[in-house]
Amino acid sequence: MHWVVAVPMALLALSCVYPVFFTVNNALKDNKGYILNRFGIVQDPSVQNFVDAWGRAHLGEYLFNSVTVTLGAVVLLLLTSSLAGFALAMLRFPFRRVLFIVILASLMIPVQVVLVPFYRTMMGLGLINTRFGLILAYTAFFLPFCVYLMTAFYSRLPREMVEAARMDGATLLQIWWNIMLPMGRPALLTLGILNTLYCWNDVLISLLVLQKERTVMVGIAALRGEYTTNVPLLCAGIALAAAPIILLYIFFQRQIVDGIAVGAVKG
Amino acid sequence: MxxxxxxxxxxxxxxxxxxxxxxxxxxxxxxxxxxxxxxxxxxxxxxxxxxxxxxxxxxxxxxxxxxxxxxxxxxxxxxxxxxxxxxxxxxxxxxxxxxxxxxxxxxxxxxxxxxxxxxxxxxxxxxxxxxxxxxxxxxxxxxxxxxxxxxxxxxxxxxxxxxxxxxxxxxxxxxxxxxxxxxxxxxxxxxxxxxxxxxxxxxxxxxxxxxxxxxxxxxxxxxxxxxxxxxxxIGSPRMNFLAANVTATGLQLGQVTAPLPALATTLAVGQQMQLGIRPEHLDQTDGVRLPVTVEVVEHLGATAFVHCRLDSGETLVAEQRETAARPGARLDLHFDIARARLFGTDGARVR
CATH class of the missing domain: 3.40.50.300 (P-loop containing nucleotide triphosphate hydrolases)
Incomplete structure (x- = not known):
């Protein structure tokens, strides 16, 4: 009976692992080696493609941009969504429900629909070609979902905890920092991981905001030529771009699995 | 202050x-x-x-x-x-x-x-x-x-x-x-x-x-x-309330007639009242006699709660220190009218 499960699962795992193998394998070939033998295992491995990608194709700089922007956006997202979730779940103020519904509704607007007004706004604010502008853009686009998740998560915590802190003399900000932020850890972890992936992998928004400089995903996209593509170089770029995310996954594997479970139950 | x-x-x-x-x-x-x-x-x-x-x-x-x-x-x-x-x-x-x-x-x-x-x-x-x-x-x-x-x-x-x-x-x-x-x-x-x-x-x-x-x-x-x-x-088990009717000679509780407790208020004959008797005050050998049928006896060790039914169909609980009551048996309960409390049908106390 276990074959029924094992075989499809093995195929599924293979379908995930093979592209990684293909990328790394070809990144180690030169262009000629690739053309002569696309699918075979590399004969004469060389790191020249990585050196070229890092230097000549500027992926080193782009990686730095990506790290800054992703880190900035994720930190900003977690702080603001936790604050908003705290307010929406625990505090009573006029139009709370309406506000929450508006935030929920904004979840349904695809990014593409607002690209033009978004671009004009960024222009007007002088945020085009700044990393800060991209951080703000990511925060704006991904915030509704984060607020929704944090509100749902905090709604399940006992309100008495907040009341106890009020009796203890804590201000709202102190309650948020000392109680809600640490209590929100499982949900914040989930959001941290999800948003890191979104920001890191984004091409569209990044392409619009950062036009002179680039993030790594845009840089990789630019490695594809109109007529010819240096596939081993592209593979090396992809491997470089994927490396931080894979490292992140290896470090936080347990928390990622826990975090997804939290999202599944509480989302 | x-x-x-x-x-x-x-x-x-x-x-x-x-x-x-x-x-x-x-x-x-x-x-x-x-x-x-x-x-x-x-x-x-x-x-x-x-x-x-x-x-x-x-x-x-x-x-x-x-x-x-x-x-x-x-x-x-x-x-x-x-x-x-x-x-x-x-x-x-x-x-x-x-x-x-x-x-x-x-x-x-x-x-x-x-x-x-x-x-x-x-x-x-x-x-x-x-x-x-x-x-x-x-x-x-x-x-x-x-x-x-x-x-x-x-x-x-x-x-x-x-x-x-x-x-x-x-x-x-x-x-x-x-x-x-x-x-x-x-x-x-x-x-x-x-x-x-x-x-x-x-x-x-x-x-x-x-x-x-x-x-x-x-x-x-x-x-x-x-x-x-x-x-x-207040009080556990809770006070028993019995329907009472004021007559010329006292209080009519089903077939039983009890004397009127000492009151500052004068009651009119025919007035409907509720008589409150605490379970622990039903552990006497003299006073007003209430013949009942025992339904359930809960033994708590030191005391027992005897759940009874009056012939009028009303239920009451008596707390007794020593009881030989058995379910189904007839029993005479006694209480002191001075310890009972009288209430109007609206629930207000009549003193």
């Missing part, structure tokens, strides 16, 4: 009035218990005093100062919540010191106060544990400890024992009573359990549907209830 004075305090939630012009004064050092069935507004009243609910109308004075709009933390109160509301990510010591840390007290003072509270509540070995690693009774003590370190003028307890098992509840109840004797602070305590109210209170406030029914010492409420609700609520 009274420490806490409520004057015509009302509370409305979205148009529904849950507290109706409650007026009450609580003396310094007094242990006051708000008691009543669920939904009677006792917790809401406590939360209004705590500042967790806004007062719709009326005034709240604490220590002679109007406190209606004062921040909860500035009212000189500490509260123990039903769920304890401990901060799960902090250790016991951090939980207890949270309020003092928020007030930016010096570290030495914080440590001394936490150590003192831990000593009083025997929490020293648990100071470095997280709440998840504590038993229910221990969490309860931490919640009390968190209130003690703030040195409040008034402690507020919101059904603090309802999450504990029966044995621990009795034990913690005694601890709270001792704590009150040691610290001498004013305590306001909310419960739906009349036993807790009777055993702990200096003063009981009985609430029903957002109104105060009666205020008094436990024995005053037990002996001299203002109405059938208070009479029924």
């Amino acid at each position: 009274s420490q806490i004075v409520l004057n015509n305090l009302s509370k409305r939630f979205a148009g529904v009035e849950v507290l109706h012009e409650v007026s009450l004064s609580i003396e310094k050092g007094e242990f006051t218990v708000f008691v009543g069935p669920s939904g009677c507004g006792k917790s809401t009243l406590l939360r209004c005093i705590a500042g967790l609910e806004e007062i719709t109308s009326g005034t709240l004075d604490i220590g002679g100062t109007r406190m209606n709009d004062v921040d909860p933390a500035a009212r000189g109160l500490a509260m123990v919540f039903q769920s304890y509301a401990l901060y799960p990510h902090m250790t016991v010591a951090q939980n207890m010191s949270f309020g003092l840390r928020m007030a930016h007290r010096p570290k030495a003072e914080i440590d001394a106060k936490v150590a003192k509270a831990a000593r009083i509540l025997q929490l020293q070995p648990l100071l470095d544990r997280k709440p998840a690693a504590l038993s229910g009774g221990q969490r309860q003590r931490v919640a009390i400890g968190r209130a003690i370190v703030r040195d409040p003028d008034v402690f507020l307890f919101d059904e603090p024992l309802s999450n504990l098992d029966a044995e621990l509840r009795v034990q913690t109840r005694v601890e709270i009573a001792k704590l009150h004797q040691t610290l001498g602070n004013t305590i306001i305590y909310v419960t739906h359990d009349q036993t807790e109210a009777m055993t702990l209170a200096d003063k009981i406030v009985v609430l029903r549907a957002g109104r105060i029914e009666q205020v008094g010492t436990p024995m005053h409420l037990y002996d001299d209830p203002d109405n059938a609700f208070v009479a029924g609520f």
Whole structure:
């Protein structure tokens, strides 16, 4: 009976692992080696493609941009969504429900629909070609979902905890920092991981905001030529771009699995 | 001067009035218990005093100062919540010191106060544990400890024992009573359990549907209830109520005629009344005789609750020290009419 499960699962795992193998394998070939033998295992491995990608194709700089922007956006997202979730779940103020519904509704607007007004706004604010502008853009686009998740998560915590802190003399900000932020850890972890992936992998928004400089995903996209593509170089770029995310996954594997479970139950 | 004075305090939630012009004064050092069935507004009243609910109308004075709009933390109160509301990510010591840390007290003072509270509540070995690693009774003590370190003028307890098992509840109840004797602070305590109210209170406030029914010492409420609700609520098992008809010779209780108790009010012949008899007063050998059929006997060891049915179909419970009653058997119960209480059909006491 276990074959029924094992075989499809093995195929599924293979379908995930093979592209990684293909990328790394070809990144180690030169262009000629690739053309002569696309699918075979590399004969004469060389790191020249990585050196070229890092230097000549500027992926080193782009990686730095990506790290800054992703880190900035994720930190900003977690702080603001936790604050908003705290307010929406625990505090009573006029139009709370309406506000929450508006935030929920904004979840349904695809990014593409607002690209033009978004671009004009960024222009007007002088945020085009700044990393800060991209951080703000990511925060704006991904915030509704984060607020929704944090509100749902905090709604399940006992309100008495907040009341106890009020009796203890804590201000709202102190309650948020000392109680809600640490209590929100499982949900914040989930959001941290999800948003890191979104920001890191984004091409569209990044392409619009950062036009002179680039993030790594845009840089990789630019490695594809109109007529010819240096596939081993592209593979090396992809491997470089994927490396931080894979490292992140290896470090936080347990928390990622826990975090997804939290999202599944509480989302 | 009274420490806490409520004057015509009302509370409305979205148009529904849950507290109706409650007026009450609580003396310094007094242990006051708000008691009543669920939904009677006792917790809401406590939360209004705590500042967790806004007062719709009326005034709240604490220590002679109007406190209606004062921040909860500035009212000189500490509260123990039903769920304890401990901060799960902090250790016991951090939980207890949270309020003092928020007030930016010096570290030495914080440590001394936490150590003192831990000593009083025997929490020293648990100071470095997280709440998840504590038993229910221990969490309860931490919640009390968190209130003690703030040195409040008034402690507020919101059904603090309802999450504990029966044995621990009795034990913690005694601890709270001792704590009150040691610290001498004013305590306001909310419960739906009349036993807790009777055993702990200096003063009981009985609430029903957002109104105060009666205020008094436990024995005053037990002996001299203002109405059938208070009479029924205070005392366990609850008071028996029998339909009574005033006749020229006395009170007609089914086939039995009882003499009229001494009253200041003159009753009209034919008037319908309710006669309240406490189960523990049905353990006599003389007085008014009530022939009954025994239905169930609950033996508690020292006493037994004998559930009976009168020939009129009314049921009553007698508490007897020594009983040979068996289910199905006929039994004669006796009571002293002077210990029975008379109520009108509207529930108001007739004295």
